[in-house]
Amino acid sequence: MTNVAKSLRERLAATWVIAWPRIHTLQESTDTTVKLLLQYADGALVETVLIPEKDRFTQCLSTQVGCAMGCTFCSTGKMGFLRNLTGGEIAMQVLVARDLLGQQGKGDRLTNLVFMGMGEPLMNWPEVKRSMEILHSEHGLNFSRRKITLSTCGIKKGLQEFAKHGLALPAISLHAPTQELRKQIMPGAARLPLDELMALLESYPLQPRERVTIEYILLGGVNDTPQHARQLVKLLARLKCKVNLIAFNPGPGIPYKSPTREAVLAFEQILWDKGMTCILRKSKGQDIAAACGQLRAKADRSGS
Numbered sequence: 001m002t003n004v005a006k007s008l009r010e011r012l013a014a015t016w017v018i019a020w021p022r023i024h025t026l027q028e029s030t031d032t033t034v035k036l037l038l039q040y041a042d043g044a045l046v047e048t049v050l051i052p053e054k055d056r057f058t059q060c061l062s063t064q065v066g067c068a069m070g071c072t073f074c075s076t077g078k079m080g081f082l083r084n085l086t087g088g089e090i091a092m093q094v095l096v097a098r099d100l101l102g103q104q105g106k107g108d109r110l111t112n113l114v115f116m117g118m119g120e121p122l123m124n125w126p127e128v129k130r131s132m133e134i135l136h137s138e139h140g141l142n143f144s145r146r147k148i149t150l151s152t153c154g155i156k157k158g159l160q161e162f163a164k165h166g167l168a169l170p171a172i173s174l175h176a177p178t179q180e181l182r183k184q185i186m187p188g189a190a191r192l193p194l195d196e197l198m199a200l201l202e203s204y205p206l207q208p209r210e211r212v213t214i215e216y217i218l219l220g221g222v223n224d225t226p227q228h229a230r231q232l233v234k235l236l237a238r239l240k241c242k243v244n245l246i247a248f249n250p251g252p253g254i255p256y257k258s259p260t261r262e263a264v265l266a267f268e269q270i271l272w273d274k275g276m277t278c279i280l281r282k283s284k285g286q287d288i289a290a291a292c293g294q295l296r297a298k299a300d301r302s303g304s
């Protein structure tokens with residue numbers, strides 16, 4: 001920055017660090033999803049995923065190194081919790097991705113961000129908020145609220161704070177229609193009882209055309225029966241929401257299997273028949289373990 005005074009440059013250099021994470025590993029799926037393993041200055045590793053959608057990209061961001069919530073279907077949960085990322089470290093994932101796309105002449109095609117990668121964002125809310133402020137600011141990356149989604153398994157205090165700031169749209173990792181089943185497959189998240197979570201969501205301040213996104217991973221033989229679908233309809237009856245159904249992606253050491261095609265279609269049909277908006281999400285990046293629940297930052301031995 002030779003256009004600022006030398007004394008200011010010295011002061012800036014003494015106070016601030018400009019250090020992007022380095023791309024440790026880049027993997028590209030046959031469906032063109034790209035997964036980056038990023039390494040920060042202290043050696044911490046996280047994954048971020050670029051998901052292609054027609055002529056644009058959505059980036060899935062990580063907020064923690066590992067995660068303490070211990071959801072039983074999730075590879076990140078298996079890692080345990082190592083540390084929180086800072087707001088700058090989270091925002092830098094976007095800079096790295098934009099730079100990478102820019103090298104292919106696609107820098108302006110990164111249009112949507114989802115806080116849905118490694119970590120529970122609301123367990124690191126102060127830093128996630130800082131990253132969102134950077135991402136929103138017209139002096140920063142200039143993403144609008146409508147283009148950012150924060151996915152959480154439901155942390156009471158974090159949800160209340162998040163609702164106050166309105167920096168992004170909420171998505172809830174629900175994955176079970178009853179407290180009992182949720183406790184079994186999401187023991188950390190189930191510390192907030194399901195009825196309290198629903199009450200918080202029903203009072204969430206939304207703009208007229210906005211809705212809460214409900215994420216539901218279908219685990220073969222566990223939460224994918226017609227009875228579960230009917231329980232889900234009942235649970236969500238009062239909530240302004242849309243449901244994303246995702247068929248589980250098997251991962252090493254995860255004790256679940258994919259649902260059958262028939263079970264997925266029957267589940268979806270019950271939701272539609274009851275007048276719910278429901279989208280069957282196509283899993284992307286499965287062959288490079290970049291799909292939902294598969295992120296697990298791990299360097300191979302050739303890495304440094």
Ligand code: SF4
Pocket residue numbers: 067068069070071074075076077078117118119120153173
């Ligand atoms: S699903 Fe989300 S909250 Fe649950 S263990 Fe995985 S990263 Fe953590």
